Amino acid sequence: MWHKNSHAIPIAAAAVIAALALALVTYLLWPTWSTESAGDPGRLPVSVGGTLFNVPPGAIRMRVQRHSGPQERIDLSFVYPSLEPPEAPKHVTAETVEEGLPPIDRLFLSIAAHHDSLAPDMRVRTIYPRYLEQSAASVDDRLSMRAFRDNSPYASEDLLTASSPPLSARCTRDAATPGMCLSERRIDGADLTFRFPRSWLAQWRDVAVAMDRLALQLHGSK
Template sequence: MFFLRRTETRRTAMSHAARSAPDEQPLLSMGFLLRTMAVIAVLAVLTIAISIGGRWFGRHISLAGNTDSTAEIKLAIGRDTVKFPENAIRFPSQRHEGFAERVDLYLTWPEMQGYGKENHLRFDDIAQSSALIFLQITQSTMSRDMSGRLEPIYSHLLEGPAEPFRNGLTLHRLRADAGYGDEVLLTAPVKGGPDYVVRCILPSAPDKAAGGDCQRDIKVGRDLSVLYRFSSSHLDDWEHIDAAIRTFVGARLVNRSATTP
């Protein structure tokens, strides 16, 4: 009897051990480890992507439509072909090669340079916009530029006596019904050429000058009209600005003509 009880006891113990054996699994199974490693790998890839994407997105947000690329863009405007650096072209939609009705540029004065890391505040900060010159280049639609329109057009729209201004300029007031609002006409003789002519909205005080309150247009190349705007705070440099713009555009003409220096 004693032997039978011991045998039965051993069988019972073995039976309990057999039933409990399947429940004794490893704490970390191979499947769990593989899934964990896969999740870690995915997170690592996402972290790298976010880092790279964040830098790219942040850079483009900070550029705000500007670019510091100096790659040249070749444009055909009317009968002229020109090449301008990307960072001088104002609008992203115009930074592609081919035919164009117009191109808008912005340049620092007096450096005549486009957007860059070293001068980005002059483009980004509206308070510093007076340090920029804005150009709009199109095919000519008129036979005369602003200087050429002085005698046949502007001279018939003036009223009152001419007034000495500064740095060789003379101020002329336009009639109220001429359609030019608060603009005045400034002229100056140019040796060996037609008079310099520019229209401006003069500020009530020098420190209130806007970034583009003076405008003038000139002819360059075969058939280009270059309308440029600058701050009246730079009127003392009128002669240098005019020459710099002629040189800047003329040097980037693929074709040259007698109107290009």
């Protein structure tokens, strides 16, 4: 009996040691990632007019557009001048609705397939001049302004242009509501339409550079 037990004890001890070693290896190699939701990816690949844009989900204004893949149009907004996606809107209550609207600090951008329509730069050169007043005013040493005629389709608007840095914007005039500007450009199969307050033209160079930078961030270098 003792002879049989003398063999069983080392075997049992070896089995215990092997089990402990296996448990240790399993513990060390066990994945340590969290099971929490990873949330939205940093960028969504969106194709508009066959042109690829990498869009931060938080900048998309319409929930139905918040998906990757081909889209006919996508509407975005960015905080200016940081060009970061805006924070989620706060819930408005009866107590807070009268606190007043915050200052406009959004640069709005719509990207839409152009379907071979007239390019924005061609519209500035060939269409707008038909409706502009002859005289031009200088906003500063490099930004010029020409008013659209009152009987034109663009009545109560002005065309502001500069060459360095390049800028072309059609702006409504301040009235009951603050004036807004629209600036367009084309990238391959898509037209980009930027909208911003006319008051920003006081720093028009910064606005022009910001639009260039944002287009580069979304589409990448050519």
